[in-house]
Amino acid sequence: MSFALEAGQVVGLMGDNGAGKSTLVKMIAGNFRPSEGTMRLEGRDIVLHRPVEARQHGIEIVHQDLALCNNLTAAANVFLGRELRRGIGPFRVLDYKTMYRRAGEIFKELKSETRPRDLVKQMSGGQRQAVAIGRTMLSEAKIVLMDEPTAAISVRQVAEVLNLIRELRDRGIAVVLISHRMPDVFTVADRVIVMRRGRKVADKAIAASSPEEVTGLITGAIEQV
Amino acid sequence: MAVTLDQTIAQKQRSRLAEFVGGQTFWVLIAVLLACLFLSFATDSFATAKNLYNITRNVTFVAIIALGMTLVIITGGIDLSVGSVLCLCSMVLAVTMNAGYSIEIGITAAIVTALVIGAFNGVLIAYLNFPPFVVTLGMLSIARSLAMVASNNTVVFQFGPDHDKLLALGGGAWFFGIANPVLYMVILALLTGFVLRWTRFGRYIFAIGGNEHAATLTGVPVRRIKVAVYMISALSAGIAGIVQTGWLGAVTTNIGAGMELQVIAAAVIGGANLAGGVGTAFGALVGAALIEVIRNSLGLLGINAFWQGTFIGGAIVLAVLFDRIRNLRQSE
Numbered sequence: 001m002s003f004a005l006e007a008g009q010v011v012g013l014m015g016d017n018g019a020g021k022s023t024l025v026k027m028i029a030g031n032f033r034p035s036e037g038t039m040r041l042e043g044r045d046i047v048l049h050r051p052v053e054a055r056q057h058g059i060e061i062v063h064q065d066l067a068l069c070n071n072l073t074a075a076a077n078v079f080l081g082r083e084l085r086r087g088i089g090p091f092r093v094l095d096y097k098t099m100y101r102r103a104g105e106i107f108k109e110l111k112s113e114t115r116p117r118d119l120v121k122q123m124s125g126g127q128r129q130a131v132a133i134g135r136t137m138l139s140e141a142k143i144v145l146m147d148e149p150t151a152a153i154s155v156r157q158v159a160e161v162l163n164l165i166r167e168l169r170d171r172g173i174a175v176v177l178i179s180h181r182m183p184d185v186f187t188v189a190d191r192v193i194v195m196r197r198g199r200k201v202a203d204k205a206i207a208a209s210s211p212e213e214v215t216g217l218i219t220g221a222i223e224q225v
Numbered sequence: 226m227a228v229t230l231d232q233t234i235a236q237k238q239r240s241r242l243a244e245f246v247g248g249q250t251f252w253v254l255i256a257v258l259l260a261c262l263f264l265s266f267a268t269d270s271f272a273t274a275k276n277l278y279n280i281t282r283n284v285t286f287v288a289i290i291a292l293g294m295t296l297v298i299i300t301g302g303i304d305l306s307v308g309s310v311l312c313l314c315s316m317v318l319a320v321t322m323n324a325g326y327s328i329e330i331g332i333t334a335a336i337v338t339a340l341v342i343g344a345f346n347g348v349l350i351a352y353l354n355f356p357p358f359v360v361t362l363g364m365l366s367i368a369r370s371l372a373m374v375a376s377n378n379t380v381v382f383q384f385g386p387d388h389d390k391l392l393a394l395g396g397g398a399w400f401f402g403i404a405n406p407v408l409y410m411v412i413l414a415l416l417t418g419f420v421l422r423w424t425r426f427g428r429y430i431f432a433i434g435g436n437e438h439a440a441t442l443t444g445v446p447v448r449r450i451k452v453a454v455y456m457i458s459a460l461s462a463g464i465a466g467i468v469q470t471g472w473l474g475a476v477t478t479n480i481g482a483g484m485e486l487q488v489i490a491a492a493v494i495g496g497a498n499l500a501g502g503v504g505t506a507f508g509a510l511v512g513a514a515l516i517e518v519i520r521n522s523l524g525l526l527g528i529n530a531f532w533q534g535t536f537i538g539g540a541i542v543l544a545v546l547f548d549r550i551r552n553l554r555q556s557e
Binding site for chain 2: 031050051052055061063065066067068069070071072076080081082083085092093094104107108113114115116135
């Protein structure tokens with residue numbers, strides 16, 4: 001399977017359970033190493049061994065389960081794995097003040113009533129989503145991968161998340177949206193890629209496709225387009 | 226007046242003070258203070274300099290290990306081997322010094338032993354995914370047996386040329402008449418508290434206990450942190466062993482037997498949650514203090530020593546009960 005992403009474009013990645021969507025996305029995010037094949041970013045070959053390296057290249061991911069630590073504050077979760085520190089050499093301590101301030105700015109940008117100093121344990125589904133998405137905004141991301149961002153939230157929050165995806169797109173970020181929900185993909189995506197049993201069976205503009213066709217491709221009723 | 230988004234974001238639900246007062250550690254601390262107050266009036270012998278010196282010194286060995294144990298418990302693990310590791314490290318120190326080596330070499334040997342054992346536990350748990358309970362239960366048996374092998378199951382009470390130095394290290398009071406072990410405990414507690422609150426390492430320990438999967442996905446070096454945590458736990462047992470050797474002036478192969486349970490009890494009473502993600506250095510000290518005050522007071526009040534287990538067990542259940550009630554209220 002082979003595909004390309006373009007800046008400022010939302011690509012819907014669809015497929016049945018076990019089609020390989022999450023595996024594909026985890027390879028792009030540096031969680032898994034591909035056994036073969038190459039990845040190129042802006043014309044250069046990249047090899048990712050760890051999630052940290054993916055981030056250095058500007059690839060961010062929002063995990064399906066959001067990957068939040070309930071016992072930590074919202075700010076601590078946003079900065080998890082890349083905490084800001086101050087001081088010199090081995091005597092560096094966590095820079096709480098700056099992290100709270102930056103997290104506050106990010107939540108404001110997301111228009112989310114999320115308090116950086118509160119524990120994630122006490123937060124609503126929408127706030128938790130904001131924390132997870134806030135992580136992708138710490139640095140200038142080029143690609144944001146979203147694994148089922150609308151799977152476990154209320155209807156109103158789905159609209160919020162879709163708005164957020166549009167906002168990311170308008171900033172020139174390439175967004176990959178993995179979803180089971182046909183309406184979400186057809187509302188927000190510019191292009192759809194369908195996977196079945198580890199292979200790409202379709203890659204076309206949303207305008208040129210239909211929910212019926214995509215359903216057929218997912219189930220195998222339509223072999224390939 | 227309408228509340229703007231800015232104000233909402235700048236707000237914090239509860240202040241740090243409110244959080245502390247609402248916590249388990251605070252109530253256990255109150256219990257300790259009330260018990261001390263009661264004993265000062267009820268008995269003539271509690272509030273004497275000698276008894277307080279004894280209590281503070283007795284607290285230290287459990288408390289020092291409880292600091293290391295708290296880190297392990299915050300990651301969601303457990304270390305059952307600390308009592309045996311204490312024994313083995315004491316024995317390595319004793320045997321090395323008994324053979325005529327200096328105190329520096331003896332202490333180095335004991336600390337290296339502790340770190341090797343901790344690394345062994347940690348690698349099995351973090352890289353081979355062994356359950357911590359099983360690995361450290363195995364080590365509980367292995368370390369004590371090795372201590373017996375090292376000493377041929379004899380009592381060591383001659384520590385070679387640096388005999389007096391070792392006894393001063395553990396039994397002296399170099400600073401305003403405060404027993405040396407207490408000083409070590411306070412220094413180690415401050416260090417642990419600092420690491421937990423202010424370092425990235427401390428942050429990662431909490432993250433692993435809160436959601437290990439999330440920590441892995443966000444690039445936290447989970448395995449290395451886990452190995453480090455078990456090494457610190459074994460190291461704390463080793464340090465307690467060295468200090469205890471100096472204080473007792475003799476090492477037998479049964480010191481530290483059953484100590485792992487007292488240590489875990491101290492950590493849990495002090496607010497560490499065995500499910501992971503919660504715990505403080507201060508809590509470990511407070512928990513250890515409560516256990517020691519109970520032990521001491523039963524003796525002073527003339528209550529049969531057989532009751533000790535009942536009271537300490539009751540304290541464990543009560544301390545956690547308060548926490549459960551609070552959680553139930555929150556979830557409703």
